[in-house]
Amino acid sequence: MFYSRDIFYYTGTAQPSWFLVTPEEHLLFVRSGFDFAVTEVFIEKERMVGDRQFTSVVQKLKRTVSNGKIATELDLLPANQYKLWQYLLDEYEIVDASPAILAQRRMKDSSEMEKIKKACEAQEAGHRAVFDLLRPGTSELELAAGIENAHRLAGHEGVVFMRLPDFFMSRGPIGSGNNLSRFSGVIYSVTGVGLSPAVPVGPSKKRIEDGDLVIVDIPVQVEGYHADQTRTYCLGKAETEVRDLHQAMIEISDCVIGHAMPGIRCCDLFEVGMEKANECGVADAYLSFGKGRKSHMIGHGIGLECTEPPIISLNDQSFIQENDVLAVEMHMFRQSVGVVKIEDMFRVGSSQNEILTKTPRVLLEVTK
Numbered sequence: 001m002f003y004s005r006d007i008f009y010y011t012g013t014a015q016p017s018w019f020l021v022t023p024e025e026h027l028l029f030v031r032s033g034f035d036f037a038v039t040e041v042f043i044e045k046e047r048m049v050g051d052r053q054f055t056s057v058v059q060k061l062k063r064t065v066s067n068g069k070i071a072t073e074l075d076l077l078p079a080n081q082y083k084l085w086q087y088l089l090d091e092y093e094i095v096d097a098s099p100a101i102l103a104q105r106r107m108k109d110s111s112e113m114e115k116i117k118k119a120c121e122a123q124e125a126g127h128r129a130v131f132d133l134l135r136p137g138t139s140e141l142e143l144a145a146g147i148e149n150a151h152r153l154a155g156h157e158g159v160v161f162m163r164l165p166d167f168f169m170s171r172g173p174i175g176s177g178n179n180l181s182r183f184s185g186v187i188y189s190v191t192g193v194g195l196s197p198a199v200p201v202g203p204s205k206k207r208i209e210d211g212d213l214v215i216v217d218i219p220v221q222v223e224g225y226h227a228d229q230t231r232t233y234c235l236g237k238a239e240t241e242v243r244d245l246h247q248a249m250i251e252i253s254d255c256v257i258g259h260a261m262p263g264i265r266c267c268d269l270f271e272v273g274m275e276k277a278n279e280c281g282v283a284d285a286y287l288s289f290g291k292g293r294k295s296h297m298i299g300h301g302i303g304l305e306c307t308e309p310p311i312i313s314l315n316d317q318s319f320i321q322e323n324d325v326l327a328v329e330m331h332m333f334r335q336s337v338g339v340v341k342i343e344d345m346f347r348v349g350s351s352q353n354e355i356l357t358k359t360p361r362v363l364l365e366v367t368k
Helices: 004-011 034-040 054-064 079-088 098-105 110-133 140-153 177-181 240-259 266-280
Strands: 017-021 026-030 048-050 068-072 092-096 174-176 213-216 220-222 225-227 231-235 288-290 297-301 308-313 325-334 338-347 364-366
Touching: 004 017, 004 098, 017 054, 026 034, 026 054, 034 048, 054 079, 079 092, 098 308, 110 140, 110 213, 110 220, 110 225, 110 231, 110 338, 110 364, 140 174, 140 213, 174 177, 177 213, 177 338, 213 338, 231 338, 240 266, 240 325, 240 338, 266 297, 266 308, 288 325, 308 325
Parallel strands: 026 048, 068 092, 231 364
Antiparallel strands: 017 026, 174 213, 213 231, 220 225, 297 308, 297 325, 325 338
């Protein structure tokens, strides 16, 4: 293994390293920062060496296992690195370890849950900041910076991990008014428009006006574990059509969370949301990007990365498991009304699910 999130999960350090695991033993090759790593790891200290050379890993492997399959994180390994590894490990077959790693990481223990709950508390601090910051004339950027500052002071480590090559975004999607109906292709959701074409997602310098809807979707990460929450705010009193659309969205979200029981397939859970949207009479607005386009995803696992398996989507055939930590997110877009969105985290129980996010699940009006 070479990816910091996986090495952190299995050893306790995120210092640059390779982690070699064979049927008989394991050894952590710390490429730099050994003095940090030796105080951080929970593996045996004698299973650590300070060594920058990948050839040392190869030599140790060949002394231990002469041939067979070598598994690594192929979803993250650059092609040029893969070619080098093929050359150095020509007697082995290189296969993908990521599905097995992610399956293990999906099962959160009590210490992981404690960190996730801390992240949810940090998220709540950002929500409270909105009520102090949101005023007519406040820019999206100023609002985002104030929320992010509250997150940081509450423990957010200032970085969000996504297991995707070339993924980029602002610290988190945020938008208001007409910007909400401008959907960037970078994130398959409500995005905000960003400050420039270089990063076309997140807050802009647009000034928020009375009556604007504002959507805040800024993830946080505390002690390695993420929280992801979205709320819709209105600067002033919301119109009846907005309230009705938001209420229908809450009913759909409640329905999906209520049906997210162990054994249901993710694609079937996605269909639960679609059926409820039809029942509520909002199928036109549910997950809409306008012009007939729709999102095909309403949720995801969360942990050491902000988005992890399973994915609650139209095509995911995997099953929800007890103790999964999931984020369910959905939006509504109707041209005559605007855009609203909700996202909450919960832990799947055997008979009842536990909501982890702290912020009230309502349309939030800022009127002072």
